[in-house]
Amino acid sequence: MSGMRFTATYLIETPLDVAQVAEVLAGEQSCGTFARVEGETEALRERARATVEKIELLDVAETPSLPNGWMQRRGMFAKPQRWQRARLRVSFPVANVGVNLPTLAATVSGNLFDLGEVTGLRLESVELPAAYRQQFQLPVQGIAGTRKLTGVFDRPLIGTIIKPNVGLSAQESGDLVAKLCAAGVDFIKDDECCGNPDHAPLEQRVRAVMKRVRAHQDRTGKHVMVAFNISDDLDAMRRHADLVQAEGGSCVMASLNWCGYSAIQSLRRHTPLAIHGHRNGFGALSRHPLLGFSYPAWQTLWRLAGVDHMHVHGLQGKFAQDDDEVIEAAQVSLAPLAEGLDDRVLPAFSNGQWAGTVPATWGSVRSNDLLFMSGGGILAHPDGAAAGVASLQQAWDAVQQGETLADRAQRSPELQSALAFFGKK
CATH class of the missing domain: 3.30.70.150 (RuBisCO large subunit, N-terminal domain)
Known part of the structure; x- marks a missing residue:
């Protein structure tokens, strides 16, 4: 050196x-x-x-x-x-x-x-x-590995969020995951505030959720990736990652800012699972334009710890970041950190996302290599979760084919319902 x-x-x-x-x-x-x-x-x-x-x-x-x-x-x-x-x-x-x-x-x-x-x-x-x-950690799964695990190769991954921290038991969390698997999602993640609560201990939740994921995979051949929030001290994170892997899981999630560089590096060395890097707390480091970190610098350091997915927030979303910042975050996630390397990570869009925000996302990023997560856009769809997933798939197919959402909605009732329902909000 x-x-x-x-x-x-x-x-x-x-x-x-x-x-x-x-x-x-x-x-x-x-x-x-x-x-x-x-x-x-x-x-x-x-x-x-x-x-x-x-x-x-x-x-x-x-x-x-x-x-x-x-x-x-x-x-x-x-x-x-x-x-x-x-x-x-x-x-x-x-x-x-x-x-x-x-x-x-x-x-x-x-x-x-x-x-x-x-x-x-x-x-x-x-x-x-x-x-x-190259002397630091590289993604173990990254974009290609995540696609291989989920079997999704020609479109963005469609994901959603469950919030067991609002009171769902381990069994209730498992039941909701079963419903979401049947609805056709590719990815499900825990909320960042749900770690190991008394009402749904993580060990029980992993077992209950993965039982449903395995059953769905046995029936359909489709593996749904679930990002369990294992944010904790390092010994606990290693132990929980081992449990997820033993139960047939493929992903864990960590709150990067609060776990720290060394813990994420050690977790990366310990497990082959995809590490879903959650950015919560980044606003405290970035919202003042003359203080803290811009996203490109912040994500560079965390990618050296070997994460596979990085949150970038969402276009036209509910948080304070303007769309230009979200676009930049996605673009740098999809770029190698150094010439000659493919160490790209999967940008994860979330917060306030639904079928109606798909055109802005596609128009800005022009890439299929992303995870598009929608909570209410799926679970609050007036015709049910399966219709919510379908509306997102229809929206993505439309923009890639050069169609407007209004035109596609004429022959896609799920998208039509989403536009009528969420568009009013």
Whole structure:
């Protein structure tokens, strides 16, 4: 790894000289501190320092984006300032980090969000040499493996969500899964808030659900992938993944932000099951435009842990993200992290999705390689869950054939009912 470097791109805001602040940022995350220390030679700094590769000046703000005690103590808020925004590209020696995902994450982010010299800082992207990326975990199933397991090859996967956390027992969860399997879904996932509740212990729920999944597979030959939420401490996640595998399951789900890089890496090494990466909590890291992580940077780090699916939210959905952010999230999930690799992951669309949001999704992504999840769009369809699934399949077939939903609905009653019912809402 000697001589290799990785790069990170940042958006910053500062009233100070941008070039000087860029050097502070680079030094803070490599060999620098506020004063030289004993033994810190020029040769050492040259070997270990991060390098500012590019500075692009952007707009100037009238007011600072974030509070800053360091500047407040220096009276910098008491007089007029130019709050210059800029994009920085900084490279780091791979040898500083090695194959160590938590340290890589700390290097490209770490204390940077606390720098006194900035009133805004956002990590926009991380780029890695192919030889370095290959030393981290790769998806075990990814897009191709997920398609093979579910038997779906020529269209998006249709999925839905069950919420046993609202009070469903293990048996009731199993009964609902049986109904959804019969309705024709390809994928079912737990809600992120349902882990191992008293009313439906995970072990009981896995056994009850997989009994129905196996029975459906025996009858039809179709394996429905179920993403059980096993988010927990690492020992418990390994134990639960083993149970899912022993019961014939193919997927587990984890809340990435709360389990942590090391736990997901260890889970990846432990199990061949598909890991469905849930993004809950990402809004806290991303919603302010001058703070935190952009999705491309965030997903890069998590893909190094070896996940197979990544949540991207949904177009025209119920959450705060605008459609452009959702589209970007899907596009970067479908792109390799380094040249010459196929480490793409399956983008999972969810939240407020139904047949009516299919045209926007297809028009923006132009790919079949996605998981389209619909809760109410399936379970609340006025003609039942099977009609809900059919309406989604009909909508996807229509857009791929260049038809409008209105035209297809004339000969597809399930889609017609969905448009009439959900369209009013």
